[in-house]
Amino acid sequence: MGDIKPLTVIINDTTLRDGEQSPGVAFTTDEKVRLAQLLEAAGVPELEVGIPAMGAQEQEAIAAITSSLTQTRTMAWCRMCELDISQALNLGLDWVDLSIPVSRQQLSHKLNISPEQVLARCDRYIKQALDLGFQVCVGMEDASRADADMLHSVAAVAQAAGASRLRFADTLGILEPFRTREMITGLRQHTDLQIEMHAHNDLGLATANTLAAIDAGATSVNTTVNGLGERAGNAPLEEVVVALQVLNKGNSGITLQQLPAICQFALAASGRLLSPQKAIVGEAVFTHESGIHIDGLLKDVNNYQGFAPALVGRQHTLVLGKHSGVSAILEVYHRLGIELNDQQCELLRSQLRQWSESRKCSPCEADLRALAQPLMQALYADA
Ligand SMILES: CC(=O)SCCNC(=O)CCNC(=O)[C@H](O)C(C)(C)COP(=O)(O)OP(=O)(O)OC[C@H]1O[C@@H](n2cnc3c(N)ncnc32)[C@H](O)[C@@H]1OP(=O)(O)O
Ligand SMILES: O=C(O)CCC(=O)C(=O)O
Known part of the structure; x- marks a missing residue:
């Protein structure tokens, strides 16, 4: 055995x-x-x-x-x-x-x-x-x-x-x-x-x-x-x-x-629908938006993990939205190959809040790139 x-x-x-x-x-x-x-x-x-x-x-x-x-x-x-x-x-x-x-x-x-x-x-x-x-x-x-x-x-x-x-x-x-x-x-x-x-x-x-x-x-x-x-x-x-x-x-x-x-x-x-927050298998149950949670997860995953999503073959996902903090914004954009400074982060934070309230969803990669685009153009214009 x-x-x-x-x-x-x-x-x-x-x-x-x-x-x-x-x-x-x-x-x-x-x-x-x-x-x-x-x-x-x-x-x-x-x-x-x-x-x-x-x-x-x-x-x-x-x-x-x-x-x-x-x-x-x-x-x-x-x-x-x-x-x-x-x-x-x-x-x-x-x-x-x-x-x-x-x-x-x-x-x-x-x-x-x-x-x-x-x-x-x-x-x-x-x-x-x-x-x-x-x-x-x-x-x-x-x-x-x-x-x-x-x-x-x-x-x-x-x-x-x-x-x-x-x-x-x-x-x-x-x-x-x-x-x-x-x-x-x-x-x-x-x-x-x-x-x-x-x-x-x-x-x-x-x-x-x-x-x-x-x-x-x-x-x-x-x-x-x-x-x-x-x-x-x-x-x-x-x-x-x-x-x-x-x-x-x-x-x-x-x-x-x-x-x-x-x-x-x-x-x-x-033929039924599943709530995104359905325990274990809901689409959103390992997805994080809140600034304090993402900051904590990035410092040590156990800060906000009761059990590893890998236990059920899943993984954590970080998204940006109305509740994002600086750590989250820096990290998510870093993963897209975009390095932001503090000022750009703050601008994005306020844009993300407006964007989320009007769209009522998490921005996808294309949305994030589109939101950052004007900031990056301003950066090149300044340089
Ligand atoms: C709590 C549960 O989930 S129990 C499981 C319930 N599941 C289902 O009902 C789904 C499948 N059921 C069916 O397809 C149908 O109801 C059938 C084929 C089982 C029976 O169909 P029908 O013969 O048309 O009976 P109908 O559904 O109208 O009524 C149920 C009959 O079972 C009887 N019955 C119910 N529970 C029991 C039981 N544990 N033991 C004996 N008879 C029972 C009822 O008294 C009723 O009989 P009656 O008309 O003589 O009073
Ligand atoms: O009698 C049983 O086996 C249980 C039936 C049932 O599904 C129930 O009581 O909810």
Whole structure:
């Protein structure tokens, strides 16, 4: 094994299932296969690849994905019922996630069944899926709104029936990290099964809740590329795996340098836009304009670097704009082969402020040269 560290948390990426549930997002089979292959090449050990109950086309896509992978294990999302399990057969899948709501709200007002009926379904359908050769994860939908007793009862029945894993779904994204930690710690104390955290980002806390769950003993976590998924999406793959490494919280085994390419591919296939300040993969997250920051970076990069952009195959970029200082202006122009004196710098600073306010973007190289041109001409005229 050399110096390869054992995985401490399994990434189960659900871009191809929950990610595709983003309104308006619909991947083609080719896009799904390519994305699955990119994720496999980066070392993602598990993928949730679709919903067989959606019908023949989805089943064909799932079969195409599973047959294109050599290492990565695959899972399908199924309602906990006979029909859905039977539709997952013969698609090359390793796992089924058998989903059943566990909150009073959804039991009473969605499925209209009792907690006892949930436990009976768990026992019956877990055994059925095991008999068909699947590994079983029990998807506890709406777990974050469920009573602890209910979660522990499901865990006990699932373990006795032979399931391998419980998925704790914060279906509505209403948890915060302290409560996540408390709930997962409680579940951890009641079961030997693997625990998978499924976090939604409605309060912007999906990554934080995912990390809190890992701290509390979750063994696997669901992610999606670029945080795609229902409503505000799921915990973004790129945020979770980079945070794990930077915060020294665990080893996901994923090659972080491949994340930008994966995110770009998913972005194009999803037809969605990405905020420039999206953590890890946003266009502007390693770009600096503020004078004090650039001065600090030039003196020692660690003054304004929480982690090296090279960790994710990126690099710092310096731009000029409304907030530029002298150090930044001198350096950026020096890199263009233009050496400025203090007076020229000051003139450029005030021009940059006006330019930025009117254009609302960073000047490119041609803009910078055009801004400096009159100053340089004045210099030659003076000489
Ligand atoms: C929280 C989540 O993300 S769960 C995953 C959600 N993902 C999706 O819904 C995307 C894919 N879904 C689909 O293509 C369709 O909804 C299908 C094919 C699954 C089902 O389609 P339809 O048969 O037309 O049913 P429809 O979508 O109208 O309603 C869902 C049915 O599933 C039932 N259901 C929902 N969850 C479960 C469950 N865990 N176990 C059993 N039945 C369930 C509902 O009660 C409802 O059945 P009912 O009409 O008998 O009350
Ligand atoms: O039941 C599950 O597997 C989780 C389903 C889901 O996507 C959710 O609850 O947000």
